[in-house]
Amino acid sequence: MPAVSKGDGMRGLAVFISDIRNCKSKEAEIKRINKELANIRSKFKGDKALDGYSKKKYVCKLLFIFLLGHDIDFGHMEAVNLLSSNKYTEKQIGYLFISVLVNSNSELIRLINNAIKNDLASRNPTFMCLALHCIANVGSREMGEAFAADIPRILVAGDSMDSVKQSAALCLLRLYKASPDLVPMGEWTARVVHLLNDQHMGVVTAAVSLITCLCKKNPDDFKTCVSLAVSRLSRIVSSASTDLQDYTYYFVPAPWLSVKLLRLLQCYPPPEDAAVKGRLVECLETVLNKAQEPPKSKKVQHSNAKNAILFETISLIIHYDSEPNLLVRACNQLGQFLQHRETNLRYLALESMCTLASSEFSHEAVKTHIDTVINALKTERDVSVRQRAADLLYAMCDRSNAKQIVSEMLRYLETADYAIREEIVLKVAILAEKYAVDYSWYVDTILNLIRIAGDYVSEEVWYRVLQIVTNRDDVQGYAAKTVFEALQAPACHENMVKVGGYILGEFGNLIAGDPRSSPPVQFSLLHSKFHLCSVATRALLLSTYIKFINLFPETKATIQGVLRAGSQLRNADVELQQRAVEYLTLSSVASTDVLATVLEEMPPFPERESSILAKLKRKKGPGAGSALDDSRRDPSSHDINGGVEPTPSTVSTPSPSADLLGLRAAPPPAAPPAPSGAGNLLVDVFSDSPAAQPGLGPSPEEAFLSPGPEDIGPPIPEADELLNKFVCRNNGVLFENQLLQIGVKSEFRQNLGRMYLFYGNKTSVQFQNFSPTVVHPGDLQTQLAVQTKRVASQVDGGAQVQQVLNIECLRDFLTPPLLSVRFRYGGAPQSLTLKLPVTINKFFQPTEMAAQDFFQRWKQLSLPQQEAQKIFKANHPMDAEVTKAKLLGFGSALLDNVDPNPENFVGAGIIQTKALQVGCLLRLEPNAQAQVQWSEERGEGMQSVGGQAPQPVCGTLSRQQQQQPPWPQLQRHQPPSCAWLLSPQHQVAGSGYLGPVDGLFCFLLWLPWL
């Protein structure tokens, strides 16, 4: 075979490359390159027309220079010229240059597309392939627009050469992935499916990839591919035939094609046709059988190729999850690999078994390998293998082996690689919680975690142990005793101090009877750690101390002494200083009763998904927690928090009582920000956002996602138009482009709302780093509280994810919140900002009212600020029914027989916000002749002060009828003043503050915890 000699054909190029390689320094290299560039430039500019060979050589040199990392700003035209050469080598260099240095220069693109078009039509298979490869390599939208229609034709044409078909299939695949809208399905789809029957295995190999991608989006159109794929697979698997000669790799017939076919089948459920299914099961069995046969070669290539098929077969078996026999056989096969000398196989077996563990048919079979897996965790040299072993242990864990697995993981943790410690900690914490039979074991496990790997115990983990201890009174005494003992270690982790401080502050009384842990001993133990701790921990300890004053009156004097010390009262840290001041005052002025109420034991936390699990899911992406979701195979599994009644906050329809804590409201703007002493810290527990917003996310896994408005782009131009569609309705498609569809479903009641956003990935490619966030521009933060649940950061092709938003209207607001959606699609970051369809009228509740009532109220609302009036031209023919529907959708009640003129519409309703309720009356007077409507709206309960708040309701409505902005203003009601109970200026209020104050539940019950 004539081997290629170095740089043959282009001596000048080889010399240049050698020169560059011989350069001793970067400077010398740059000098040589500049010399060459000058030379090439002069050749290109020269009068003498260059022949094809020289052009090719110089273009090639330019390309080499570019690949060395230097910019190239000329030569594009010459490269494009090469495209129209008749010589293959010249054409090839031209295409190569174009593919690497695509230029969006429109002039050139036209020329390039022209050259490609000619080559595609040339009937010369070599040229056609070059052109197709160029399209596939560039894959730009422009190319898609130019050629997406031609390529299916080439692919299914009867006279296309095999190599052209191969390239056309994959070229089409690339265009489809880049711009699915440009590749319309058509009559060619059926013929593409039939490529599975093609004589040429290379064509089949390429076509399977295309079909696998297309069928994900249109499973029904491609359904026939299942039986074709099965018969093709069957022929390969059972073949000894000679026609596979070229495609046999180290004695394995067509391994890559087999893998691709098996992957295609994973796009569909098991075949319904019994004959097809029988044939497929036979194939799968054959593969499993072959795995047991002695190898036909000792070469690793042989076993790898064979096992590639085997692992894909097992994936298909797991995908079907319906053949217990095959599942168990697969598990046994993987079990053999667990002890194989090839690291690759051990790794893959661990990985594959992880998915087998979640099948009810094979879960038990997987469990039998526990000792091998534990051994792998201890002895594997490659950290990634150990990590897979840890994953598998986690996946195979159930009530029967939890103690063993947790203790092995804890042992492993002592020597585990730093990279995976946090994950192991999370896993241990979850398993311990999930499978705790007695909670003392759970508490021991978590405290062990903190002891062994305190630095890696994230907040979620220790918050969770506190929640559980708070919710389970049978473990509180044990927890108090255990932390007390743990704190006696001379060096204990700060997280231990936090947990200890919290638990003793709540439940220290349960062990106070023992003289070894009497109140003064508890206090001095905690206080001995105080000075070594960070500010956050010290703040927590101060709260413990004030709790101690309530729990153990005998410690009052000592603790007041500590609080009074200059180091506290004049602490440079405001937070600590404030706590010291407030607690000191509280302890000296409040009566025992008030103290007892204020510092009462924490009520149980509302039940919800474990925050740790949520964290693990975030860490690992969706599905990571699925192994845990074993209710299917372990119906007896009960949650550790099982004793707690579900709270109303988990019911689906929001109601005012859902806000159990009465704390979600922002503090009134008038109040100083100082109350952070309590409020903010409470938020800290629940909020992921580092800037503790003055509001309380009601559950740990929820967060106020509130990046500053500067972090997000401006809303897309059509955002307003999209928003207007939703003023009078609650459901529909909010947004749609080629990649993404966002649907909305929402319901509102009183001042609360719940919105479901459905994000649909319209492509076949997974979206990565998918993160929708809600942003409150300007003052909106204080007007509207929106809690969002996180969604999975990956959205599979064709999949839809749902996000739930809980919305609470705190006060009247004008601008809607923004929804910012970001993700990576095919590596390219995408971002999109929309206006969330939450307008003030969503909280507008209809009110029925008699005519007399109506007009009486109407007349009372006579101040200019209480009225908004607007005359506007109807955009559409005025149809009474349509208008009625609009007004009802808008939220007001329609009052019949109120207005003397039956043509007019009269409505009434109440805008419900947390801070106040605003009654609104509305009249709409259509003037059919002039096509003009006159709408007037009056709001009640307003005090006239010099505020500037524009009147939102009227604006929203008339926008709906016609777009024009100016409205009179509506005054804001000054919200009820809620002076912070503990702020020094106000002294401590007594019990008088207990109870609801104008919709805000008093803060007293929720004193500074954490």
Next chain:
Amino acid sequence: MIRFILIQNRAGKTRLAKWYMQFDDDEKQKLIEEVHAVVTVRDAKHTNFVEFRNFKIIYRRYAGLYFCICVDVNDNNLAYLEAIHNFVEVLNEYFHNVCELDLVFNFYKVTVVDEMFLAGEIRETSQTKVLKQLLMLQSLE
């Protein structure tokens, strides 16, 4: 699917790069450096697979060259591992005992890759067919 193919030497110099996703130049440079960093620290007892961002790298070392294929997490590891070897055998046949210098001086012959991999998928696996095609192209002027 394949996200990119990289051939690097031990010093981290790229000998061939094929991208099947849109990356800008800075991103490519970063990827090249990251791949080099994760792959070169591994020893022969380790697996041929490394988790890499949201993907994984399947790699094999031949003398001083690392052949790395970056694929989706749920792709078949062994199939791509052998795809690398299949490719290397073709190169070896084509260049007659391929060495690093062949790739340097014949950088413009990356069409070899296009014969076997296209649009991030395996296009052709038969060594005989690929070599026949390459020799045919070789004979063209």
